[in-house]
Amino acid sequence: MDSIIVEESGPLYGKIAIAGAKNACLTLMPATLLSDEPLTLTNAPRLSDIGTMSLLLQSLGVEVESLNGGLVLALSSHALKTTRADYEIVRKMRASNLVLGPLLARAGEAIVSLPGGCAIGARPMDLHISALRALGAEIELKDGYLHAQTPNKGRLVGSEYKLKFASVGATENFVMAACLAKGRSQLKNAAMEPEIVDLVTCLKSMGANISGEGTDTITIRGVDKLNGTTHSVIMDRIELGTYMLAPVIAGGEVELIGGKMEFLEAFCGKLTEAGVEISKTTNGLKVKRKLDTINSVDVKTAVYPGFPTDLQAQMMALMCTSNGVSKLEEAIFENRFMHAPELMRMGAQIDVQGGTAVVKGVSKLKGAQVMATDLRASVSLILAGLAAQGQTKVSRVYHLDRGYEKLVEKLKNVGANVERVK
Numbered sequence: 001m002d003s004i005i006v007e008e009s010g011p012l013y014g015k016i017a018i019a020g021a022k023n024a025c026l027t028l029m030p031a032t033l034l035s036d037e038p039l040t041l042t043n044a045p046r047l048s049d050i051g052t053m054s055l056l057l058q059s060l061g062v063e064v065e066s067l068n069g070g071l072v073l074a075l076s077s078h079a080l081k082t083t084r085a086d087y088e089i090v091r092k093m094r095a096s097n098l099v100l101g102p103l104l105a106r107a108g109e110a111i112v113s114l115p116g117g118c119a120i121g122a123r124p125m126d127l128h129i130s131a132l133r134a135l136g137a138e139i140e141l142k143d144g145y146l147h148a149q150t151p152n153k154g155r156l157v158g159s160e161y162k163l164k165f166a167s168v169g170a171t172e173n174f175v176m177a178a179c180l181a182k183g184r185s186q187l188k189n190a191a192m193e194p195e196i197v198d199l200v201t202c203l204k205s206m207g208a209n210i211s212g213e214g215t216d217t218i219t220i221r222g223v224d225k226l227n228g229t230t231h232s233v234i235m236d237r238i239e240l241g242t243y244m245l246a247p248v249i250a251g252g253e254v255e256l257i258g259g260k261m262e263f264l265e266a267f268c269g270k271l272t273e274a275g276v277e278i279s280k281t282t283n284g285l286k287v288k289r290k291l292d293t294i295n296s297v298d299v300k301t302a303v304y305p306g307f308p309t310d311l312q313a314q315m316m317a318l319m320c321t322s323n324g325v326s327k328l329e330e331a332i333f334e335n336r337f338m339h340a341p342e343l344m345r346m347g348a349q350i351d352v353q354g355g356t357a358v359v360k361g362v363s364k365l366k367g368a369q370v371m372a373t374d375l376r377a378s379v380s381l382i383l384a385g386l387a388a389q390g391q392t393k394v395s396r397v398y399h400l401d402r403g404y405e406k407l408v409e410k411l412k413n414v415g416a417n418v419e420r421v422k
Contacts, residue, residue, distance in 0.1 A: 028199060060084075137150060175220060186218070249321075313376040314379060327356060338377055386411075
């Protein structure tokens with residue numbers, strides 16, 4: 001199993017290109033199930049999760065071709081061979097549940113295993129199930145699989161539904177399913193993430209009739225058929241936020257090519273409060289650490305447009321050497337402070353009580369052998385290692401391959417002392 005070795009690095013200078021968004025692409029790929037015409041996605045990220053979704057779609061009969069070194073995905077589901085998504089593939093990745101809505105809408109039935117993914121809390125399927133039932137789906141759980149069908153295997157029926165929680169996945173499943181439902185559907189308390197806006201942009205290009213994306217109320221008027229299209233995946237705001245922190249932790253100034261501040265306003269606000277200079281450039285964003293010691297700031301994760309839960313671990317790494325005491329509250333997922341004990345192995349002073357972590361900044365972290373527990377925790381340890389005295393060895397880095405394209409190469413290109421070893 002590979003490890004990543006990180007040595008204390010001096011100031012970082014240069015440019016990092018931000019890849020296409022993992023979470024957007026994983027939502028766009030199942031949209032091919034809604035049409036028998038080809039869907040082509042450009043600016044696709046080259047990640048293991050994308051490979052997993054490709055395998056899942058291929059198991060259903062979708063033709064998937066990776067072009068231009070993986071930056072282009074050509075998908076065609078003109079001849080589905082099954083509506084069963086098996087456990088052996090679904091267990092590897094949470095986003096696999098996004099085939100449920102499209103399969104129901106297109107084929108009138110779906111058998112989908114309960115999903116897996118990072119061990120960061122329960123993340124139950126009840127919101128997805130309730131939303132799809134509102135469209136007329138009949139769903140029951142048997143032997144670890146969701147068995148779903150439409151009445152008489154006909155079309156779903158438009159309906160109004162309000163989510164108990166602004167779930168991204170449930171919003172995506174509802175919107176995709178409602179595209180082919182009879183009549184008008186409306187989803188209230190919908191998630192507002194840029195990835196959902198990107199999905200709706202693609203669906204509209206396929207002929208869907210949708211309005212309200214980017215707000216908490218999305219209206220869908222069902223159509224009889226969707227066509228194919230070509231769509232460019234938006235940039236990955238979580239990768240952007242992660243690399244924005246590299247020069248803040250290690251020092252220096254880095255330009256993030258393709259970066260957009262409007263996708264991360266809450267995060268950028270906290271960085272500015274901490275003493276970071278963020279400026280727009282012709283090609284993206286430039287980030288520079290202004291102070292010798294970063295100011296401590298308090299953070300509470302929230303649904304978009306709040307502070308992203310997927311940047312909480314990286315922010316904690318920054319706060320470990322801040323000037324003062326910071327409080328980080330995790331309001332989205334339980335059990336998402338598993339990186340805290342690993343940071344403590346590096347000398348961080350962190351007290352975790354339930355969904356709150358109190359971090360008392362120290363002058364210097366020290367390199368140690370640490371273990372990645374999930375995708376975002378993995379990269380937080382690498383960021384911490386950039387400014388830690390001595391060597392940090394991060395094991396179980398296969399998590400990183402799920403969400404960061406060419407991470408070692410990108411960091412080395414701006415001067416980081418980091419290597420991946422077998």
